[in-house]
Amino acid sequence: MQRFKILILFLFLCGCGDKSFNDKTVINDDLFNVVSTNAKVLLDVLENDVLEVSEFQLCLPENSTLNGLDLTIENNQIAVSLNEGFSGYDEFDYCVLYADKKQVASVKLEIESLAIQEILNPPSIIIAGESVEVGLGFNAIVDKSELIESLKAELALSDVEQSVELNLLGVEYLSGVYKITFNVAENTSFYRNEKAIVKVNLLGSEKPLQFETRFYSKPKMAQLNWPQRSIFTRQEYLDNAQQGIIDFHWLNLGKWKLPETHTWEEDPYHNVSWKLFYHSLGWLTPIAQLYKETGDTELLDKLNEVIISYDQKFALGALDLKTAYREDAVALRVNHLLYLYLDMREYLSVDANNALNSLFDKDAVMLQQYLDDPTYDDDNHGLIQAKSGLNLYSVFSYKDKFKKIGESSLSRVNKASVLMFDARSGQNVEQASEYHFIGISMLLEAKLQLNNLKIEPSQTLIETLDKAILFSAYLLNDEGYTPAIGDSYSNKYWRGYVNRYYELFNELNETFEQFKEYGQDALDNLFVSDNEGLVIAKSRNNSGELNKVFFDAGPKRIVHGHFDNLNLLVQLAGTQLLVDSGGPFNYGNSGRRNFWSISAHNSLVINRLESNEFDAILTQVEKMDGYYYFSGVQPNPDEVNHKRTVIFSTYPEEWVLVLDWVESQDASFRVEEYWHYNKHAEISSANGSLIKVGAKEFTHLTLPNTKTCKLVKGSFDENNIPKLGWVSESYNTAEPAYVKRCESLGTYYQKANLFSQKGKIEHFSVVENESEYVNMRVNNTIYQVDKINQKVNIVE
Secondary structure, eight states: OOOOOOEEEEEOOOOOSSOOOTTOOBOOOEEEEEEESSOEEEEOGGGGOBOOOSOOEEEOSSSBOTTOOEEEEETTEEEEEOOTTOOEEEEEEEEEEETTEEEEEEEEEEEEEOOEEEEESOOSEEETTSOEEEEEEESSOOOHHHHHHHEEEEEEETTTTEEEEOEEEEEEEETTEEEEEEEOOSOSOOOSSEEEEEEEEETTOSSOEEEEEEEEOOOOGGGSOOTTHHHHTSHHHHHHHHTTEEOOGGGTOOOEEOOSSOOSOOOTTOOHHHHHHHHHTTTHHHHHHHHHHHOOHHHHHHHHHHHHHHHHHSOGGGOOTTTTTSHHHHHHHHHHHHHHHHHHTTTSOHHHHHHHHHHHHHHHHHHHHHHTOGGGTTSHHHHHHHHHHHHHHHHSTTSHHHHHHHHHHHHHHHHHHHHSBOTTTOOBTTOOHHHHHHHHHHHHHHHHHHHHTTOOOOHHHHHHHHHHHHHHHHHOOTTSBOOOOSSOOSOOBSHHHHHHHHHHHOOOOHHHHHHHHHGGGGSOSEEEETTTTEEEEEEEOTTSOEEEEEEEOSSOOOTTSOSOTTEEEEEETTEEEEOOOBOOOSTTSHHHHHHHSGGGSSSEEETTBOSOOSOOEEEEEEEETTEEEEEEEEEEGGGEEEEEEEEEEOTTTOEEEEEEEEEOSSOOEEEEEEEEBOTTEEEOSTTSOEEEETTEEEEEEEESOOTTOEEEESEEOTTSOEEESEEBOSTTOOEEOEEEEEEEEESEEEEEEEEEETTSOSOEEEEEEOSSEEEEEETTEEEEEETTTOOEEEOO
């Protein structure tokens, strides 16, 4: 029970009963004004009495008051147990016994409820998990040690019609004011700047006092975008953490033993990507996860040490922009530090938590710069920055310095959705299938973040996702996976992105449903992205197997698109024949450039220039009876132009004819021609004209059939890095694959290459070759190709 100090407002003497003692002992009536809340009250009724005897006994003629309150005697005081919610007037008698004498006096009670008179310095915001202090003024002086049992506080969210219970943590009396401390548990739903009313009450009180505020909660990790977090919590990474090892397995570089002390200049593989992930600090995640599972203090000590060390190493005024503060390192690190903040700060030392906050401040400065830099508006790194900015804002939306980051991140999402994907076709401008899917994934996750932040996505974001997901269906093979195109992996799957789209947008898309049911047959047989210069044409043979051609004649794209203009990929009879070499190999040195270069694609290298200096131009795309044709031009330095026309014949013949011309008015030039075959291909003829892939056989015929062509497989450059004749389908891995390489010199170049299944071609020849056109015969049909305008007509 609580005890409260009694305020005696007035005392007076009245005659009641037998009140005369021969020895001048006199007891007097009492009037008490009591302020209490459902507590036991001790009344010192003898304080105003005259007791000139050495021995006496306090007694109660009745054991209850007029209104039925229980009475007891404790240490010569009368204890009154106040009923719940009782207030008003009450009275009772008491007596004093001495020898055979007895005196009786009355006690009158005025009982009023303890009440809060005012709330002092109410907070403008309340943040879940963080303590809040509020000053309370009462109508009485109360016992602070027991007040907390009678106090009740509740936070009502007026915008969402929900209440959140507050946890009272303590009470302190200071300078006439009671200071109460409370918080809201962090396991609430995610709220950002919700209008709220805090009601502070005492048990039994009818009218609580209240004040308005704004409420923020910290999001759960599942409500944020956590790139690679799920990777780092796998059992293999927990096992590595137990052994003090990190392994960025997607880089295929192997395991590395953590040093006792970090210099932050470590670079064991001389690989910029390894350094990026090292400085992202994501490898701390399994250490933290393992500590939470095992309680091993050595792991916690390691976390504290690394966080403090990293903060001390990189001062804001001396930023290391090459590693620690390069844009992708900053963007990834922010996410991983947020995990440590949300899940580990209760375990970390004070110094480590201070270092975390310091790192957030420094990373936020750089992240803001990158978000404001339009250079990143149209690439995937820009979206990674936006994701990190939205995460940072989600956790610290109540801090003014992070509001600008939130605004910039939202702007980046909207701009990226417009710039990263062609507005008409939905194609990713980086022209790499892996990054097309990554872009979709990050925009979907951005949509989730906007949902959590209660921000409506722009219409352009919604339209972009519709088109981008639909375009990605054109990239797929029949079995539902992607080939490698550009700087990318193969085997991306489409359906998961559609399911995520449905989950976030809560609506079906009829086009997606058609593709899910009918696959490639639900799509148009000819897809053209004019802005990006991409053509995808397809057909089926009489066995139902897919034939497909990719032709790229768009703007030059470095890094993710590669130097691949006028590049060609061919699939016949459901089999990849001409492939892209992929290329995420050995970032940061010549290894990657070897996979970027023109010679790593199915195109021509002119005068040994391995890069596209100018944009290619898609000049023609036509669909005729039984065949498609498309053409492009790749300008080169010194007015040397490469022209390529592709004829794709559909059922029943099914072949692909590629015609190349190179012209120069002023000088001779050197042409190197490259054809990259499936890594499973076996070449069973000396000149490479017969190709076997599994159980399928194909022919590759050329006119003129030059003797300068050679087959290359698995060659290396001077640094022993894969150069020619390789397929790279994941980071730093390469599998040998045949490449046909031809070379010639001159002032004019003309070449025809025909690809088909074995047995489909009975006749292939040049019927007529003039300066303005060439007539090519394939089986019984003559195709006339205009060399100037690159148009195709059937002669007979």
